[in-house]
Amino acid sequence: MKVGLIRCMQTEDMCPATTCFRVMQDKKVAFEGVAEDISVIGVNTCGGCPGKKAVTRAAEMVKRGADTIVFASCIFKGTPIGFPCPHAEVMKDAIVKKVGPSVNIIQSTH
Template sequence: MKIGIIRCAQTEDYCPGTTDFKMIKEKKGAFEGVGEEIEIVGFINCGGCPAKKAVLRARELVKRGADTIVFASCIQKGTPIGYPCPFAKKMKELIVNDLPDSIKYIDYTH
């Protein structure tokens, strides 16, 4: 599995992605049960509210080899600031409609 992770631009000052990477390495959280090796192709933010660059960045992750787009927990769950992205559903919808049907999606990391 080759993943590209999209994170919230608002949380970058609070979170360096340490727990995301730990969950991937240990195959916990959303990665529990993944039998294959997980390679991180890229880790990038959404471009800022309202996820204005998320589609372009998802395209680039796929172009660089990602077969799975992962939305970091800051987007769906709001960790660590306690405020989920109000654009999360629309962001995913736009990305899913733009990328090939072969791309898989994971809605959180931990």
């Protein structure tokens, strides 16, 4: 699995994505049952509200080899601040439309 990770720009100064990387490495939570090796192709933010830059950034990671776009838990669950992104679904739908159905989408890392 070749992963492109999208994270919330609002939480990047308080969260170094350590748990996201750990669950990928240990194949836990969202990655439980993944048989193949997991490699991170790229990590980027959504670009800030309303997350429009996430679309082109996800497409670029796919162009560079990602077969899976993963949203860090900060986007759909609001970790660590407890406030999920109000634009998460629209952002996800726009990414799916841009990269196509062959790219796997994971809505939350942990």
